[in-house]
Ligand code: HEM
C-alpha cells in the first residue's frame with residue numbers, strides 16, 4: 065500500500081436514532097398489542113389443526129382454484145400447523161424489532177495468533193514431547209507400527225466381504241437361450257408374428273419354465289422390445305437380417321448407456337429413444353446410436369419361430385446387455 | 395428488582411454454583427452479532443436441517459425400508475392388487491392412511507429442497523464477499539463438505555420410496571459405480587448385494603440416510619457453528635466498522651429472539667408448502683421395475699446439473715485389450731464434478747497464493763472490488779446453469795417447441811463458450827461499477843435538477859454524497875500486484891521461474907482496479 069495517497073476518513077458510527085416505542089409509551093403499548101395479536105394468530109392456527117383433526121373426515125375433497133381437487137384434511141392440517149409456527153416466529157421478531165434494545169453495540173476482536181512467546185513455547189513443547197516418544201530414534205518401532213497400522217486397514221475390507229457375491233458371469237448372461245419363447249409383459253402370453261402389425265411395438269420377457277419365479281433382477285437383464293417393420297425398410301447386413309423374422313426385430317430394452325428402459329418408439333422415424341439421457345437408436349440399422357451419450361447399439365436378439373408358430377430366441381444374446389463395465393470386451 | 399428478574403438471577407447463580415461458568419456465560423450472552431439479511435442464509439440451512447430431523451423421524455415410524463415383494467392392499471385404488479416392494483407400499487401407507495403422513499412427507503421433501511438451496515446461496519454469499527479468507531478457511535472446507543454430503547443425502551432420500559422414478563435414479567447410480575475401471579463391477583455387486591436391483595440396496599441406504607449421514611451432518615454443523623462463534627462473524631464495511639471490531643446486536647435478548655423467531659418462520663413456511671404444494675406424488679409413478687420408465691424422468695434440482703452433464707456428453711467409450719472404459723459416464727459423472735468440488739474446496743488457498751495475502755480479514759468485500767474473484771464465481775455459476783438447463787432439456791424442448799437435438803448442441807457448445815464470456819463481462823462490469831463509485835465520490839449524486847448557466851447552457855446540479863457513503867465507497871484496500879523477482883538479491887535465478895511467472899500474471903490481473911478516490915483527488919476537484 066503506497067502511503068502517499070491519503071484515504072478518505074472513516075466518519076465513525078452514525079448516531080443512534082430512537083424508535084417511536086423507545087420514547088412514546090403509547091407507541092410502546094401499541095407495539096406490545098401487535099406482538100400479542102401475532103401470538104394469538106398462532107394459537108388460532110393450532111385450533112385450526114385440532115378442529116381439522118376432529119371434525120374433517122380424512123377423505124373430504126374440495127375443489128380450489130389453482131390447487132384443483134384437494135384433500136381438505138391434509139390441507140387444513142397443514143395450514144393450521146403452518147400458521148401456528150409462522151406466527152410464533154413473527155411475534156418474536158416483531159417483539160425484538162420494536163421493544164428490545166435496538167442500539168448497535170461494538171465489541172473488539174482479538175487476533176487469533178498467540179503472542180510470539182506463547183507460540184514459541186508451544187512449538188518447543190510439541191517438539192520436546194515428540195522427542196520424548198523417541199519415534200525418530202527408534203526406527204524399529206516406527207516401521208513395525210507403520211506395518212501394523214497398514215495391515216489393520218485391510219481388515220474392514222475383508223469384514224465387508226459378504227456385502228455381496230462376486231459378479232462372475234452375472235453381468236454377461238441373461239435368461240435367453242436358443243428356443244426360449246418371447247412372452248408379453250404383462251400377461252406372459254406367447255406371441256405369433258401375426259399378433260404384431262407393421263409399426264407395432266411389444267414389450268416381452270423370456271417365458272418361464274413352470275415353477276420358476278421372475279425377479280426384478282431378471283427383468284433388469286431380460287426385457288426385450290419387439291418391433292415390426294416392413295422387411296424392405298431394414299438396412300442390415302446379411303447376418304443381422306437373418307436375426308429378424310418377417311420384419312420383426314428384437315432388441316434389449318435395457319439402455320446400453322446407463323441401463324434405463326428404452327421405452328419410447330417413434331413410428332414415423334423408426335427411432336427408439338431413451339428418456340433418461342435421450343440416446344436415440346435407429347431401428348432400421350440394428351439400433352445404431354444416432355444421437356445422445358450412449359456409445360453402443362442396443363444388443364439385438366436373434367429370433368425365429370418354433371414348431372407351434374410362436375416367436376422364440378434363435379440364440380442367446382451375443383454380448384452383455386445394459387451399461388458398460390470394465391470386464392466387458394467389446 | 396421484579397420477581398421475574400430475581401428468578402432469572404437465581405437460575406444464573408444455580409448454574410454457576412455447579413459449573414463455574416459465570417464468566418464464560420456472561421461473555422457469550424452479550425456476544426455481538428452483526429445484522430444483515432444475507433447472514434440469515436446459513437440460518438435457513440440450519441433450521442431446515444432441524445426440520446428434516448423432526449419430519450424424518452416421524453416418517454421412520456411407518457416407513458419400511460425393505461425390497462421384499464408385497465401385494466398392495468391399501469387405500470389407493472388404482473394400485474390395488476399390484477406387486478410392489480414393502481418400501482413403496484409403506485410410503486403409500488404414509489401418504490394415504492397415516493394422519494398427517496402426506497403432510498410430513500411433503501414437509502420433509504420441501505425442507506430438503508430448501509436445505510440445499512440455502513446451502514448453495516449461503517455458499518455464494520460467502521464466496522462473493524470473500525468471507526472464506528483467513529482465518530475462516532476451515533469453515534469454507536466444512537461448508538463444501540456439507541454441500542457434497544447434502545447432495546448425497548438428498549439423493550438417498552428420494553431413492554428410498556422405491557417408486558418408478560427413484561428406481562430409475564438408483565439404476566443410474568449403479569451404472570456410474572459399474573463404470574469405474576478395474577473395481578467397478580465388484581463395487582456394484584457389493585453395494586447392491588448382487589446384481590441390480592436386488593433386495594439389499596434400499597435397506598442399506600436407509601441406514602446411511604437416517605443414521606450415518608445425519609450423524610456426520612450434526613458433527614460438521616456443530617464444528618461449523620463453534621468456529622463462527624469463536625472467530626466472530628464477519629461484517630459488511632461501513633462507517634465505524636473495522637477489521638478490529640464487530641458492530642451488531644447482543645445475543646441476549648435481541649439476537650436470540652430474532653434467530654428463534656426465524657426458526658419458527660422457516661418451519662411455518664415449510665409447513666405451508668407441505669400443505670399446499672404437492673411434491674413427489676409417488677403414487678402416480680407406480681412401483682419400480684427395471685423394464686419400465688416414466689417419460690420426463692427428472693432428479694431433484696441439486697442433482698440436475700450432473701444429469702445435464704451426462705446428457706450432453708459425447709458417446710465416448712474405449713474398448714481395448716478386452717476391457718471397456720466408459721468416458722461418457724466417467725467424465726461427466728465423476729471426473730468433472732470431482733475437479734469442480736476439489737477446486738472449490740481449495741479456492742481460499744489458491745486466492746491467497748495469488749495475492750500473497752496472509753492477513754486476517756473480518757471486513758467483507760463488496761463484490762465489485764474483487765473483480766477477478768467475482769468474475770470467476772459468475773463463470774462457475776454459468777457453467778452450472780448451462781448444465782442444469784441441459785438436465786431439463788426434454789422439458790424445455792416440449793415447452794419451447796425446440797428439438798432436443800438443438801438444445802443438446804447448444805449446451806455442448808455453450809458449456810465451453812459461455813463461462814469465459816461470463817468471466818469477461820463480469821470483470822468489465824465490476825470495473826465499471828468501480829468507476830461509477832469513483833465518479834459518485836468525486837462529483838456527487840445527480841439530482842435531476844437543471845440549472846441554467848449565465849452562458850445559456852444547462853447543467854445538472856450534483857449534490858455531494860454523505861461522508862458515510864463516501865467512506866463506504868472508498869474504504870477498501872487496493873493492493874499492487876505481487877512483485878516476484880526472477881533473481882534473488884545475489885543475482886542467482888530463483889527456482890520455480892515458470893510457477894512464479896504464472897503467479898505474477900494472475901496476481902497482476904487480480905490487482906486490476908479503478909483507483910479509488912483519495913483526499914488529494916477531492917482537493918483537486920475543489921480547486922476547479
Ligand atoms: C440433510 C438431511 C436430509 C435430507 C436432504 C433428506 C432428504 C429426503 C428426501 C428428498 C426424501 C424423499 C421424500 C419423498 O418425497 O418421499 C427423504 C425420505 C426419507 N427420509 Fe430424509 N432427508 C434428510 C434427513 C433425514 C433424517 C434425519 C431422517 C430420519 C431420522 C430421514 C428419514 C427419511 C425417511 C424415513 C424417508 C422415506 C420415507 C418417505 O419417503 O416417505 N431423513 N429424505
Ligand code: FES
Nearest residue numbers: 319321322338341
Ligand atoms: S440410460 Fe439411456 S440414455 Fe442414458
